[in-house]
Amino acid sequence: MTFIKTTEQDSNYNHLEKMSVKEVLKNINKEDKTVPLAVEKSLPQIEKLTNSIVSSLKKGGRLFYLGAGTSGRLGVVDASECPPTFGVSYDLVVGIIAGGDVAIRKAVEFAEDSKLQGWQDLQEHKITNKDIVVGIAASGTTPYVIAALEKCNENNIATGCITCNKNSPLAKVSNFPVEVVVGSEFVTGSSRMKAGTAQKLVLNMLSTTTMIQLGKVKGNKMVDMQLSNNKLVERGQKMLASELNIDLQKAAALLEEFGNVRNAIKNYTK
Template identity: 60%
Template sequence: MEHTSNKITEQSSLHDHLEKRSTLELLKGINQEDKKIADAVALAIPQIEQLVEALVARYDKGGRLFYIGAGTSGRLGILDASEIPPTFGMPHDRVIGIIAGGDGAIRKAVENAEDDTKQAWKDLKAFNINSNDVLVGIAASGTTPYVLGGIADAKAHGILTAGITNNPGSPLAHHTHIPIAINVGPEFVTGSTRMKSGTSQKLALNMISTAFMIRVGRVKGNKMVDMQLSNNKLVDRGTRYLVEALNLEYEQAEAALKKYGSVREAIQNLK
């Protein structure tokens, strides 16, 4: 049995007797802890920068970004990957999130899935992962066997690896090419890494994928010019982008958006 006393993510909360606290006291305590998260993420920006630069360098070769994780960490990777096509108009196979236990584990925990050291590589091989790609393992503890096994196998096949963890001294931090270690301190509820650790991972993933997409040209100015126009809200947003960019009346912009199918195409054809 692994010792957890030296894991920051398992250290006892700075708050105690939670069951005796009022709702307001609980909410203020959680918020007090949450205020620490962005500053902790800021300390990892040099490593996040290194990862984004590596992704950009591989992009024109068809390089993809893979996330692997278990539980909350796996779900966050899938969430980030799933938002890239609608936000940036990218194909679904350029950023891929994989969770231990398969897609069924997104909604319901799959028993022992995270303890299999060989399954991650099997999951990755199904996508024909190769040396142009980048693999990011996500694990608050930094000790998840599923993630560590996938990282080890990827490294053995010449694939660049990064790890997002909330334990700076963990195996994931030691065994990835680019360790992104975010020390948010003990959780409000001891060991509940869906809280501060999970939030810090979400912030880091936002930074990674958004900066990556901007660097490869999927944003113009500050606008999502390649977003999928999949509902009325997004059509309206795209129309307003064109009103601003081309000095059109709303109805003209809406017609142009429908004609050309994207903000980018409309701007290129009408400017």
Template identity: 60%
Template sequence: MESSVDFRKITEDPSPYRHIERMPINEILININKEDQKVAGAVEKAIPQIERLVTVITDKMLSGGRLFYIGAGTSGRLAVVDASECPPTFGVPEGLVIAIIAGGSQAITQAIENAEDDTDQGWLDLQKYHINEKDVVVGIAASGTTPYVVSALEQCRKHQITTGCITNNPGSPLERTADFPIVVETGPEFITGSTRMKSGTAQKLTLNMISTTVMIQLGRVEDNQMVNMLLTNEKLVDRGVRIVMERLSIKDYEKAKALLLHWGSVKKAVEEGK
């Protein structure tokens, strides 16, 4: 794996705030919020990079490929959140967007010691899904040096599998390894090195942009509505009913609900109800 000693980790730079433990609660909150306000601007600067990755993911998925996220710790957990919300939100099959976290499912709720340092397991975890050239793998690591992630992307490159990444440190091994890198420079954290803060927020915003835009390109959204969402709870059923009422100009809630439940999706209910 590529050496990480020849670049500066800005995410590990000292916090500009000193003696945080002496701050009043109000001042702590104001300063955290002040730092958070920098994140959206940092993501905005990365939009050209995000666009390039979204374009290639869309092309691959339209050709039958899948999207994989791979990360450790906070980055892995954020990946799990994004991937797990794609089926209910957009009605896509389980297994189209897959998140892999170092240490496995147990690592979602608790830290698994040394899992992120394993240079072999990332590729082994990807192989469990019979990964191939149709797929895209996006590595996520604030530092850009996580061995589990970097080595997995290196193996993907050897096997002609397209890769992207989301990192918060320019010039990192992860950026240099990925075909389509995204670098969101959020700078030092409020608490020195606590990348669950601004770096994690930037990763979440970027993941939202990637998955949402890809799903729009795949035709899973119409107008501004989630017409393919799964009707898995009363809130989503109610939302679906109101969309059906609007699109078919139906004033009777129960009639629209019956139509929706009969066809099982907003899209089908609207198509068949016209």
């Protein structure tokens, strides 16, 4: 079967430079509306990958996201938000981007083309077969990601991927591929748009569902969140006031005493 990158196909729109601001915005929004529907079609694949992630983490493993460019940045963002949101350690969910941290802000030329660096980057974290690695690449053809997942497979490390093309080389080397086919972009080939949005949605689903399954949410509240700024302290106080039916002053005192929402609820006595 011939592999065709639908993410590189011509836009459904032409002469973009002749459109008014209103027309551009309206058409981008029209395209964006199709993304959640594409994600919905991939839910069975997302479920399989999530179950594998949960299983790995419950056994003491870690979750690694590996990508280049926009895909790598999205993985880094999702990983970096897990500790403050769910109170987990910074090495439980790790985002790795081709070219290193400097590539988060500035493109590093040809970083994604290395077939050796991805595996080397993973080895710096002393990766083991308890861990799981999710490669992220809209095209599904990024050598940095594909080669790393191939090495993971050789070492019995579970692999998954998030890509936006069907039957890509990346999906073929993944134990648990997620393929969200969003079609051509508004600006031809600009996969930071619909493809990036799709990847962000899937990453939200993977990490949030995993953390819920690991017991990091109570009811619908993130009771293990880090109280790292005034907004989060206030949120914690409101959670306690609602959960324990107490006033905000009492909630503030409890939060100060026990350090986080979960401990305050656990240790509260009337």
